[in-house]
Each structure stands twice: as C-alpha cells, then as structure tokens.
Amino acid sequence: MAKGTWYRENYMISTSPELIQPEAVNAAFESDAIYWARGMEPEYLKKMLSKSLCFGVYALPESSSELAGRSDPPQIGFARVITDEVTFAYLTDVYVLEEHQGKGLGSWLVECVNEEFASWPHLRRVMLMANLKEGEAFYAKMGMSQFKQGENGFAILNKQGRGSAMPV
Ligand SMILES: CC(C)(COP(=O)(O)OP(=O)(O)OC[C@H]1O[C@@H](n2cnc3c(N)ncnc32)[C@H](O)[C@@H]1OP(=O)(O)O)[C@@H](O)C(=O)NCCC(=O)NCCS
Known part of the structure; x- marks a missing residue:
C-alpha cells in the first residue's frame, strides 16, 4: 500500500496504516x-480499515509535554479510499473534527488525496457521493463534478483519471 506523509503547521496527514486509530x-x-x-x-x-487506503489527519504537539503520556499524536481527521490502487477509487468518510475545522485542513486533506490519485497512471475514475448543498463545492476543489443527481439531496460526483479510455 502506497504511503505518503504531508506536514502543515502542527498537523500531519499520513497514509500509514499503523498510525490509524480505530x-x-x-x-x-x-x-x-x-x-x-x-x-x-x-x-x-479493523477489516474495513485494512482493506481501504486510509488518510489520517493528526494534531502534532508543539512540545513533547503536550503528548501527556500518549505515544502517538491524536487523530483528528480522516478520509478513506476504497480502491484497487490502480484503476478505480471511491472516496468516502471524509471528516475533520469540529474543534479543528475552519483552518483549511479539510481542503488540504482532499488535496493530499488528489495528489495520491495523480500518481496513479492507470486510474480510470474516482467517484464519491456528496450532499448538493456544501459537498459539491467542497469536492469541486479536487476536480470532482456531478455524474448523477439523486432525489435525496445527494449527488454522485466523479472525475476521470489518466488511464480512462472513455470520452467523458
Ligand atoms: C467538510 C469538512 C471536512 C471541512 O473541513 P474543514 O477543515 O473545516 O475544511 P476547510 O477549513 O478547508 O474549509 C473548506 C470548505 O468546507 C466548507 N464546509 C463546511 N462544512 C462543510 C460540510 N459539511 N460539507 C462540505 N463542505 C463544508 C467550508 O465552507 C469551506 O469552504 P470555503 O473553502 O469555500 O470557505 C468538515 O466540515 C467536516 O468534517 N464536516 C463534517 C463531515 C462532513 O460533512 N464530511 C463530508 C464532506 S462533503
């Protein structure tokens, strides 16, 4: 499984399965x-996590005393990709805990997910389901657009990858 790590201020995003806190x-x-x-x-x-490509968002301590006996930084966000890691990806379970929202972490998280996708030469399609109100605008940042609108206030969004042979 591909492993990526990104840092920003006191936060880290990582795809290391060992860091995920179930x-x-x-x-x-x-x-x-x-x-x-x-x-x-x-x-x-455990099964769900082990069979997904998981992105954990972690709040890093400013000093070691802030860890207060913990050996690992707390996980404050998440994104999960259900995928073969070559041709297809379904993005779900994207969140940043409320006390850390509004600092750009959610946007950064989907940028990191997008960076991972950009490195897959045979990726055909990424899909996800999002609410029409805020979700569509949020995921437009990573190039997702509407594939099909449902009747329940949600839509399926998608984008093609470099490996797609479809015209749209
Ligand atoms: C969506 C979410 C991950 C954004 O996290 P964040 O760290 O606050 O994100 P940012 O600070 O980067 O803000 C990004 C945008 O998210 C928007 N946003 C706020 N709540 C949102 C929500 N429930 N769904 C989608 N977008 C939302 C903000 O308006 C902001 O837009 P802007 O960049 O045009 O100002 C966070 O609000 C969250 O975890 N919500 C609950 C779970 C959820 O609804 N997840 C599905 C997302 S579609």
Missing part, C-alpha cells in the same frame, strides 16, 4: 457529525 474513527462514526455512518464492532472496523 477508536478515534469509530467515535467519529458514532457522532452526529458523521451522519452517514454508524459505529461498528472492532472486527468489522
């Missing part, structure tokens, strides 16, 4: 903010 992801899934998901039992959560 409890943090599950707590987010259980919260109202991640309205499309529910928490799940550890064995299913």
